[in-house]
Amino acid sequence: MVIKMYYLDHVEIKKLTKDLIPRSRENPVDERLRGWNWFNSPVRPYSSSLLLPVWDVACSICPTRRDAWIRNKILKKSVPTTKQQAKGFIIHKLISSMFIKAKKLVYLGEKNLKEKLIEESKKALKNEIENMKKFVEIREDELLDFCEKIIEWQASRIESSVYETTAKYPFLNEESLVQMAFPIATEMVVDGSLLGLSRYLRMDAASIFSGIIFDIKLGKKEEWHRIQVAGYALAFESFFERPIDIGCTVYVNYYRGNIRIERDFYIIGDYLRSLFLEKRDELQMILLKDEEPRVADRCPKICMFKNKYCL
Numbered sequence: 659m660v661i662k663m664y665y666l667d668h669v670e671i672k673k674l675t676k677d678l679i680p681r682s683r684e685n686p687v688d689e690r691l692r693g694w695n696w697f698n699s700p701v702r703p704y705s706s707s708l709l710l711p712v713w714d715v716a717c718s719i720c721p722t723r724r725d726a727w728i729r730n731k732i733l734k735k736s737v738p739t740t741k742q743q744a745k746g747f748i749i750h751k752l753i754s755s756m757f758i759k760a761k762k763l764v765y766l767g768e769k770n771l772k773e774k775l776i777e778e779s780k781k782a783l784k785n786e787i788e789n790m791k792k793f794v795e796i797r798e799d800e801l802l803d804f805c806e807k808i809i810e811w812q813a814s815r816i817e818s819s820v821y822e823t824t825a826k827y828p829f830l831n832e833e834s835l836v837q838m839a840f841p842i843a844t845e846m847v848v849d850g851s852l853l854g855l856s857r858y859l860r861m862d863a864a865s866i867f868s869g870i871i872f873d874i875k876l877g878k879k880e881e882w883h884r885i886q887v888a889g890y891a892l893a894f895e896s897f898f899e900r901p902i903d904i905g906c907t908v909y910v911n912y913y914r915g916n917i918r919i920e921r922d923f924y925i926i927g928d929y930l931r932s933l934f935l936e937k938r939d940e941l942q943m944i945l946l947k948d949e950e951p952r953v954a955d956r957c958p959k960i961c962m963f964k965n966k967y968c969l
Protein backbone atom coordinates (compact mmCIF):
# COMPACT_ATOMS: atom_id res chain seq x y z
CA MET A 659 0.00 0.00 0.00
CA VAL A 660 1.12 3.54 -0.63
CA ILE A 661 1.66 6.38 1.85
CA LYS A 662 2.64 3.54 4.14
CA MET A 663 2.84 5.77 7.15
CA TYR A 664 -0.91 5.55 7.63
CA TYR A 665 -2.09 2.77 5.34
CA LEU A 666 -2.62 -0.59 6.94
CA ASP A 667 -1.19 -3.85 5.70
CA HIS A 668 -3.10 -7.10 5.34
CA VAL A 669 -2.36 -8.38 8.85
CA GLU A 670 -3.22 -5.04 10.45
CA ILE A 671 -6.57 -4.92 8.66
CA LYS A 672 -7.35 -8.43 9.95
CA LYS A 673 -6.35 -7.51 13.50
CA LEU A 674 -8.48 -4.39 13.37
CA THR A 675 -11.57 -5.92 11.88
CA LYS A 676 -11.50 -9.28 13.70
CA ASP A 677 -10.13 -8.21 17.03
CA LEU A 678 -9.79 -4.55 18.00
CA ILE A 679 -13.01 -3.15 16.53
CA PRO A 680 -15.22 -6.04 17.76
CA ARG A 681 -13.63 -5.77 21.22
CA SER A 682 -14.23 -2.02 21.33
CA ARG A 683 -17.92 -2.67 20.52
CA GLU A 684 -18.33 -5.48 23.05
CA ASN A 685 -16.86 -3.33 25.76
CA PRO A 686 -17.91 0.22 24.85
CA VAL A 687 -16.40 3.35 26.33
CA ASP A 688 -18.19 4.68 29.39
CA GLU A 689 -20.42 7.49 28.09
CA ARG A 690 -19.14 9.75 30.85
CA LEU A 691 -15.69 9.53 29.28
CA ARG A 692 -16.69 10.57 25.79
CA GLY A 693 -15.46 13.99 24.68
CA TRP A 694 -19.00 15.12 23.85
CA ASN A 695 -19.72 14.98 27.57
CA TRP A 696 -17.38 17.98 28.04
CA PHE A 697 -19.88 19.89 30.21
CA ASN A 698 -19.97 17.16 32.88
CA SER A 699 -17.36 15.74 35.22
CA PRO A 700 -14.88 14.07 34.70
CA VAL A 701 -14.47 15.41 31.16
CA ARG A 702 -15.30 18.98 32.15
CA PRO A 703 -12.00 20.83 32.59
CA TYR A 704 -10.86 22.30 35.89
CA SER A 705 -10.46 25.60 34.05
CA SER A 706 -11.75 26.78 30.67
CA SER A 707 -9.42 29.77 30.55
CA LEU A 708 -6.08 27.96 30.67
CA LEU A 709 -5.81 26.07 27.39
CA LEU A 710 -3.07 23.45 27.11
CA PRO A 711 -1.48 21.55 24.23
CA VAL A 712 -2.33 17.84 24.34
CA TRP A 713 1.36 17.04 24.04
CA ASP A 714 2.21 19.06 27.15
CA VAL A 715 -0.50 17.28 29.16
CA ALA A 716 0.47 13.78 28.14
CA CYS A 717 4.26 13.91 28.16
CA SER A 718 5.68 13.26 31.62
CA ILE A 719 9.41 13.70 31.54
CA CYS A 720 9.62 15.71 34.77
CA PRO A 721 8.41 14.10 38.02
CA THR A 722 7.17 17.49 39.37
CA ARG A 723 5.89 18.79 35.99
CA ARG A 724 8.38 21.61 36.22
CA ASP A 725 9.14 21.19 32.50
CA ALA A 726 5.55 22.15 31.61
CA TRP A 727 5.77 25.10 33.99
CA ILE A 728 9.01 26.30 32.30
CA ARG A 729 7.38 26.02 28.88
CA ASN A 730 4.15 27.75 29.86
CA LYS A 731 5.41 30.38 32.30
CA ILE A 732 8.95 31.25 31.23
CA LEU A 733 9.43 30.32 27.60
CA LYS A 734 5.78 30.59 26.54
CA LYS A 735 6.59 28.23 23.67
CA SER A 736 6.24 24.53 22.89
CA VAL A 737 9.94 23.86 23.39
CA PRO A 738 10.95 20.18 23.67
CA THR A 739 12.32 18.80 26.95
CA THR A 740 14.60 16.20 25.38
CA LYS A 741 16.71 15.85 22.26
CA GLN A 742 14.54 12.96 21.17
CA GLN A 743 11.46 15.19 21.36
CA ALA A 744 13.30 17.87 19.36
CA LYS A 745 14.01 15.36 16.60
CA GLY A 746 10.41 14.18 16.82
CA PHE A 747 9.18 17.76 16.34
CA ILE A 748 11.21 18.07 13.16
CA ILE A 749 10.09 14.73 11.75
CA HIS A 750 6.47 15.50 12.58
CA LYS A 751 6.63 18.76 10.69
CA LEU A 752 8.49 17.19 7.83
CA ILE A 753 6.00 14.39 7.24
CA SER A 754 2.88 16.49 7.53
CA SER A 755 4.30 19.29 5.40
CA MET A 756 5.06 16.75 2.68
CA PHE A 757 1.41 15.77 2.40
CA ILE A 758 0.40 19.42 2.19
CA LYS A 759 3.05 20.17 -0.45
CA ALA A 760 2.06 17.08 -2.44
CA LYS A 761 -1.59 18.11 -2.50
CA LYS A 762 -0.64 21.62 -3.67
CA LEU A 763 1.53 20.15 -6.44
CA VAL A 764 -1.32 17.90 -7.59
CA TYR A 765 -3.63 20.93 -7.76
CA LEU A 766 -0.99 22.75 -9.80
CA GLY A 767 -0.83 19.80 -12.22
CA GLU A 768 2.88 19.18 -11.51
CA LYS A 769 4.18 16.24 -13.56
CA ASN A 770 7.46 15.69 -11.71
CA LEU A 771 5.79 15.23 -8.37
CA LYS A 772 8.51 13.23 -6.67
CA GLU A 773 11.40 15.44 -7.76
CA LYS A 774 9.65 18.65 -6.84
CA LEU A 775 8.51 17.24 -3.52
CA ILE A 776 12.03 16.13 -2.62
CA GLU A 777 13.50 19.50 -3.63
CA GLU A 778 10.99 21.57 -1.64
CA SER A 779 11.05 19.28 1.38
CA LYS A 780 14.84 19.31 1.64
CA LYS A 781 14.81 23.11 1.63
CA ALA A 782 12.13 23.23 4.33
CA LEU A 783 14.03 20.65 6.37
CA LYS A 784 17.15 22.83 6.56
CA ASN A 785 15.03 25.72 7.91
CA GLU A 786 13.39 23.46 10.49
CA ILE A 787 16.75 22.22 11.74
CA GLU A 788 18.12 25.78 11.94
CA ASN A 789 15.06 26.85 13.97
CA MET A 790 15.38 23.95 16.36
CA LYS A 791 19.08 24.63 16.88
CA LYS A 792 18.11 27.87 18.64
CA PHE A 793 16.77 25.74 21.50
CA VAL A 794 18.62 22.45 21.32
CA GLU A 795 22.06 21.19 20.38
CA ILE A 796 21.44 18.46 17.86
CA ARG A 797 23.76 16.38 15.72
CA GLU A 798 22.80 17.85 12.42
CA ASP A 799 24.55 15.43 10.05
CA GLU A 800 22.90 12.34 11.52
CA LEU A 801 19.45 13.94 11.64
CA LEU A 802 19.81 15.32 8.14
CA ASP A 803 20.65 11.90 6.77
CA PHE A 804 17.68 10.26 8.51
CA CYS A 805 15.27 13.00 7.41
CA GLU A 806 16.48 12.93 3.82
CA LYS A 807 15.82 9.20 3.72
CA ILE A 808 12.29 9.84 5.01
CA ILE A 809 11.79 12.52 2.35
CA GLU A 810 12.88 10.25 -0.49
CA TRP A 811 10.91 7.28 0.79
CA GLN A 812 7.77 9.31 1.41
CA ALA A 813 8.00 11.17 -1.91
CA SER A 814 8.20 7.87 -3.84
CA ARG A 815 5.14 6.54 -2.08
CA ILE A 816 3.12 9.68 -2.57
CA GLU A 817 4.00 9.76 -6.24
CA SER A 818 3.09 6.11 -6.74
CA SER A 819 -0.23 6.67 -4.96
CA VAL A 820 -1.04 9.51 -7.35
CA TYR A 821 0.06 7.45 -10.39
CA GLU A 822 -1.94 4.41 -9.30
CA THR A 823 -5.04 6.52 -8.79
CA THR A 824 -4.62 8.27 -12.15
CA ALA A 825 -4.11 4.94 -13.94
CA LYS A 826 -7.28 3.54 -12.42
CA TYR A 827 -9.40 6.68 -12.80
CA PRO A 828 -7.86 8.64 -15.71
CA PHE A 829 -10.70 11.17 -15.92
CA LEU A 830 -10.43 12.53 -12.39
CA ASN A 831 -10.01 16.25 -11.95
CA GLU A 832 -7.42 17.57 -9.46
CA GLU A 833 -9.91 17.87 -6.61
CA SER A 834 -11.07 14.24 -6.95
CA LEU A 835 -7.53 13.01 -7.49
CA VAL A 836 -6.43 14.56 -4.18
CA GLN A 837 -9.38 12.97 -2.39
CA MET A 838 -8.70 9.52 -3.85
CA ALA A 839 -4.92 9.54 -3.56
CA PHE A 840 -4.87 11.03 -0.03
CA PRO A 841 -7.90 9.51 1.71
CA ILE A 842 -6.54 10.26 5.19
CA ALA A 843 -6.99 13.73 6.67
CA THR A 844 -3.50 14.92 7.62
CA GLU A 845 -2.67 17.85 9.90
CA MET A 846 -6.22 17.94 11.09
CA VAL A 847 -7.00 20.92 13.30
CA VAL A 848 -9.50 20.59 16.11
CA ASP A 849 -10.57 23.22 18.64
CA GLY A 850 -9.94 21.58 22.02
CA SER A 851 -11.10 24.53 24.14
CA LEU A 852 -14.23 22.76 25.42
CA LEU A 853 -11.84 20.43 27.22
CA GLY A 854 -9.38 23.07 28.43
CA LEU A 855 -7.06 22.26 25.51
CA SER A 856 -5.61 24.45 22.77
CA ARG A 857 -7.88 25.94 20.15
CA TYR A 858 -5.56 24.70 17.40
CA LEU A 859 -4.82 21.09 18.20
CA ARG A 860 -3.10 19.51 15.26
CA MET A 861 -3.42 15.78 14.86
CA ASP A 862 -0.97 14.08 12.54
CA ALA A 863 -3.71 12.21 10.73
CA ALA A 864 -7.22 10.90 11.18
CA SER A 865 -9.34 8.46 9.28
CA ILE A 866 -12.73 9.92 10.09
CA PHE A 867 -14.72 7.11 8.47
CA SER A 868 -12.98 4.33 10.37
CA GLY A 869 -12.65 6.35 13.58
CA ILE A 870 -8.86 6.08 13.92
CA ILE A 871 -6.42 8.79 15.00
CA PHE A 872 -2.75 8.48 14.04
CA ASP A 873 0.22 10.03 15.76
CA ILE A 874 3.84 9.83 14.64
CA LYS A 875 6.62 9.20 17.14
CA LEU A 876 10.32 8.57 17.09
CA GLY A 877 12.15 6.03 19.23
CA LYS A 878 10.69 3.35 21.43
CA LYS A 879 7.14 2.88 22.71
CA GLU A 880 6.19 4.81 25.84
CA GLU A 881 2.89 4.85 27.69
CA TRP A 882 2.39 8.60 27.27
CA HIS A 883 2.25 8.18 23.49
CA ARG A 884 -1.08 6.39 23.87
CA ILE A 885 -2.27 8.90 26.47
CA GLN A 886 -1.59 11.70 24.00
CA VAL A 887 -3.75 10.04 21.34
CA ALA A 888 -6.51 9.59 23.94
CA GLY A 889 -6.36 13.38 24.42
CA TYR A 890 -6.83 13.94 20.69
CA ALA A 891 -9.72 11.46 20.62
CA LEU A 892 -11.47 13.29 23.46
CA ALA A 893 -10.97 16.65 21.71
CA PHE A 894 -12.22 15.22 18.42
CA GLU A 895 -15.34 13.83 20.11
CA SER A 896 -16.04 17.12 21.88
CA PHE A 897 -15.86 19.01 18.60
CA PHE A 898 -17.43 16.63 16.05
CA GLU A 899 -19.60 14.53 18.37
CA ARG A 900 -18.40 11.38 16.64
CA PRO A 901 -16.73 8.48 18.46
CA ILE A 902 -13.05 7.67 18.14
CA ASP A 903 -12.34 4.22 19.52
CA ILE A 904 -9.00 3.27 17.99
CA GLY A 905 -5.64 4.97 18.17
CA CYS A 906 -2.48 4.25 16.25
CA THR A 907 1.01 5.45 17.09
CA VAL A 908 3.30 5.23 14.09
CA TYR A 909 6.95 4.74 15.09
CA VAL A 910 9.44 6.00 12.53
CA ASN A 911 12.99 4.87 13.20
CA TYR A 912 16.32 4.31 11.56
CA TYR A 913 17.41 0.69 11.39
CA ARG A 914 20.66 -0.38 9.71
CA GLY A 915 20.56 2.57 7.36
CA ASN A 916 16.90 2.12 6.45
CA ILE A 917 13.61 3.63 7.54
CA ARG A 918 11.67 1.36 9.84
CA ILE A 919 7.94 1.91 10.34
CA GLU A 920 5.98 0.16 13.08
CA ARG A 921 2.36 0.84 13.94
CA ASP A 922 0.93 0.33 17.40
CA PHE A 923 -2.87 -0.02 17.36
CA TYR A 924 -4.96 0.13 20.53
CA ILE A 925 -8.44 0.78 21.87
CA ILE A 926 -8.86 4.25 23.35
CA GLY A 927 -10.78 2.90 26.31
CA ASP A 928 -11.74 4.16 29.74
CA TYR A 929 -8.27 3.69 31.23
CA LEU A 930 -6.39 5.85 28.71
CA ARG A 931 -9.12 8.49 28.74
CA SER A 932 -9.09 8.69 32.53
CA LEU A 933 -5.30 8.95 32.62
CA PHE A 934 -5.37 11.82 30.16
CA LEU A 935 -8.09 13.68 32.07
CA GLU A 936 -6.24 13.25 35.37
CA LYS A 937 -3.06 14.63 33.86
CA ARG A 938 -4.93 17.56 32.30
CA ASP A 939 -6.54 18.50 35.64
CA GLU A 940 -3.28 18.09 37.50
CA LEU A 941 -1.37 20.32 35.09
CA GLN A 942 -4.06 23.00 35.01
CA MET A 943 -4.05 23.10 38.82
CA ILE A 944 -0.24 23.38 38.96
CA LEU A 945 -0.15 26.22 36.43
CA LEU A 946 -3.10 28.10 37.90
CA LYS A 947 -1.70 27.98 41.42
CA ASP A 948 1.16 30.10 40.13
CA GLU A 949 3.55 28.27 42.42
CA GLU A 950 6.79 27.21 40.85
CA PRO A 951 7.07 23.39 40.98
CA ARG A 952 10.21 22.37 42.83
CA VAL A 953 13.24 20.87 41.13
CA ALA A 954 12.78 17.09 41.12
CA ASP A 955 14.91 14.96 43.44
CA ARG A 956 15.86 12.63 40.60
CA CYS A 957 15.81 14.24 37.19
CA PRO A 958 15.87 12.06 34.11
CA LYS A 959 19.26 12.52 32.44
CA ILE A 960 17.61 13.27 29.12
CA CYS A 961 15.96 16.48 30.40
CA MET A 962 17.62 19.45 28.74
CA PHE A 963 16.27 22.07 31.18
CA LYS A 964 18.70 20.99 33.90
CA ASN A 965 21.55 23.43 33.56
CA LYS A 966 19.49 26.40 32.47
CA TYR A 967 16.32 26.37 34.55
CA CYS A 968 16.78 23.81 37.32
CA LEU A 969 20.04 24.54 39.09
Ligand code: SF4
Nearest residue numbers: 720954957961964968
Ligand atom coordinates in the same frame (compact mmCIF):
# COMPACT_ATOMS: atom_id res chain seq x y z
S1 SF4 B 1 15.76 19.25 35.12
FE1 SF4 B 1 14.61 18.00 36.55
S2 SF4 B 1 13.26 19.40 37.62
FE2 SF4 B 1 14.00 20.46 35.82
S3 SF4 B 1 12.43 20.09 34.34
FE3 SF4 B 1 13.97 18.54 34.05
S4 SF4 B 1 13.29 16.80 35.25
FE4 SF4 B 1 12.14 18.59 35.93
